[in-house]
Amino acid sequence: MSAEATSLLRHRPFLAFWLARVCTASGFQMLTVAIGWHMYELTHNVLDLGLVGLVEFLPRVLFMLHTGHVADRYDRRKVAALCQVAQGLVALALVLGASTGSVTREMIFVLAFLLGSARSFEMPTTQALLPNLVPSALFPRAVAASASAMQAATIAAPALGGLLYAFGAFWVYAPTTLLYFMACALSLSLQVRRQNGNQGKASLQSLMAGIHFIRSRPDIFGAISLDLFAVLLGGATALLPVFAKDILLTGPWGLGLLRSAPALGALLMSFWLARFPIERNVGRIMFLAVGIFGVATIAFGLSTSFWLSLGVLVVLGAADMISMVIRGAFVQLETPDEMRGRVSAVNGLFIGASNQLGEFESGLTAHWFGTVPAVVIGGVGTLVVTGAWMKLFPTLAQRDKLH
Template structure:
């Protein structure tokens, strides 16, 4: 039986390529989002348009949810991801040309934002389904944590870099973004091909709904992704950070930037820790504990009047969220057959997107009704209540000890 270091050494090159592709495409998206927001606000001066852009990007995830998973399961995943990255590069190139010629319009930005959301809707479940065929099963939780570190690193660095480059003009952001996406495309195409036969079945309503049926048939998977949906939906306070920065913590724009970065810093540090020391036992208990800590940290942030304490609490919040995410993503992928991973990942992605988007909406509504601080505190309490209810509803998930990986399944299956 080969040791974990030997397995990691054997598969480190494909995973490094995957990791770099993730960081390039995530950085490209973060920079593109910053530039689109600034560009649109300069054109219209309407704050509502900034919210509409996020909604336009989210709509394709709902419209194409069933189809994105089916495409990831039926076609070669490397090529699907590469096509999506190429489309995003073309979107950035279109904006760069428009910036040079002065032809960028509000309508153009909304159309390209919709196409950007559509490309990401197909890319996300595809890349998630690729990872189990790149690394050994025994190392998969660490691979998930390492993969997430790329996402968090991009979330911390890329927006600041995009904002800095935009000071020289929008083309200075759109141009490098094109390069980042193209590099990610080349790295993706050089990953190993999938090691199970392609699903050649035609797209029928039965096959499109197979991912939903599979999740409903597995209580642990259903419990995990629905727990994330409701915990983040209730506990998310990101949309209210400008109010805290200006009116409660009494800082300026610099303080808002630090508050937005703090959860990503905590998530990055925790992902690096989990990449080295994975959670191998009592995974259910650890996941529910992490969600509970997320709720407590949300309450503490809502009650805080100290800027530095608020920063520290947000770092803890991000770290707790990363623990939950890594455990959930690991066993959901490992419990799902390869021919179903695309469709299951598509449903999971919709849950994640809905929790983030609807969570911001819920925060705004409750803050309008009850006030900013009560809204955040009630959200944290709601997260704790959901955690307790889910422990009762899904006892097998709460008592889950391992990822249920067979002892002899330490490497991807060879190509037939």
């Protein structure tokens, strides 16, 4: 990393924030691997894998307007810490269920909803918190460095989760609980600059402010809606247990590696972007990255080689990281601090839709057409959306700088 990027990790508030992100990302990825494999073992139904993603996504819709208001009105450190405690309690419930052999399909759905509820409040809060930790001049690098925390954890945690699951589900859920409580302690230790928050009471006008702000700025709306539809169609994460077990003929350890591969590509790219931030032609580069994501999705769907699939997923993760860093820095820099929570909540809904709702879409299309055709159709859909958005949002495609 450059001297500027390295100095970020020497800055104590940012370092604590970075470590908290490592803990929460590790915990969530380990939970995702274990819950996915656990559900498939219980039901052997690909549709159930998609339903888990849908249930986890539902709270983002139900609570979207309130999550942003909470992030703007209350101490963001405490809100983040409370969300991390709630996720730790979900993991603890799975520990108790696994130790007594009482985990059921219905229990997984209930806990997935609670997990999604906590994450729906945590995401906009942590996104809005980051600009309070670093100067705006370093913010694009901070976004890349923060993303590297998530991706570094996402590389190791799924593989570790898959390995531990071979000894039993309990051995995945127990350390996950500890990780969430460690993240809570780190969040409470943060020292941040003054938060210019919204002190008013919740009202329809206040709650809708984030939506109105995004709709009034076509470039911001185009950037986050591109992620929504491109990744919604192109995501194949929910189907990885099926690919691992039935197509690539591997086990939980192989599933962990498949889940880690996109994170490896994203981590390497985040290191590159922290050292060499994208400063020109940001629009064209973002659209190119989304197009590469679609092509990589198609290649993964057609692959029958475990190692080729891993390589394609690395490329997919690197392309997604480019798009994410550009979009994340752009949206935050264009948003005033007192509205960052509400705007981040809307952005979080789009991100959640592209991930959790995308898992449901993958499970549903796999149920209708088969696993491989579902992934290939999704990749083609991503390419179609990329081309359409370049026409619908020409100023975004031609945008030169982030801010």
